[in-house]
Amino acid sequence: MEKRTQLYEGKAKKVYTTDDPELYIVDYKDDATAFNGLKKGTILGKGEINNRVTNHLMKLLEKNGIPTHFVEELSSRETVVKKVKIRNEEEDIEKESKSLKEYQSNFLVRYYDVLKREKELWVCCWWIR
Numbered sequence: 001m002e003k004r005t006q007l008y009e010g011k012a013k014k015v016y017t018t019d020d021p022e023l024y025i026v027d028y029k030d031d032a033t034a035f036n037g038l039k040k041g042t043i044l045g046k047g048e049i050n051n052r053v054t055n056h057l058m059k060l061l062e063k064n065g066i067p068t069h070f071v072e073e074l075s076s077r078e079t080v081v082k083k084v085k086i087r088n089e090e091e092d093i094e095k096e097s098k099s100l101k102e103y104q105s106n107f108l109v110r111y112y113d114v115l116k117r118e119k120e121l122w123v124c125c126w127w128i129r
Contacts, residue, residue, distance in 0.1 A: 048076040
């Protein structure tokens, strides 16, 4: 798979297009911020940890029947993900709550696109045990 154009760069990751228009490559960075972005620095290995933890959570979600964007871990920092539509949170809350009731799930997970709301992936690890 060929990494092509950088599509997005945030505090924790860069997202690249690939030779497949339905797949992206996420490259996790070692950059760190504190105090709402006022303090910036680097934590060596942070990108690798974020990649491994995120991929582990995505595999757990898949194992429990919750589809994700995860395709394949390429390296310690890079993962191939599916191109997904960024969802409208307000419209989807009602749909998801009905879906969860139908499945009578014993845990609550809110999953969002890799390009948005990364913090919620950390929250869901407390719900999955």
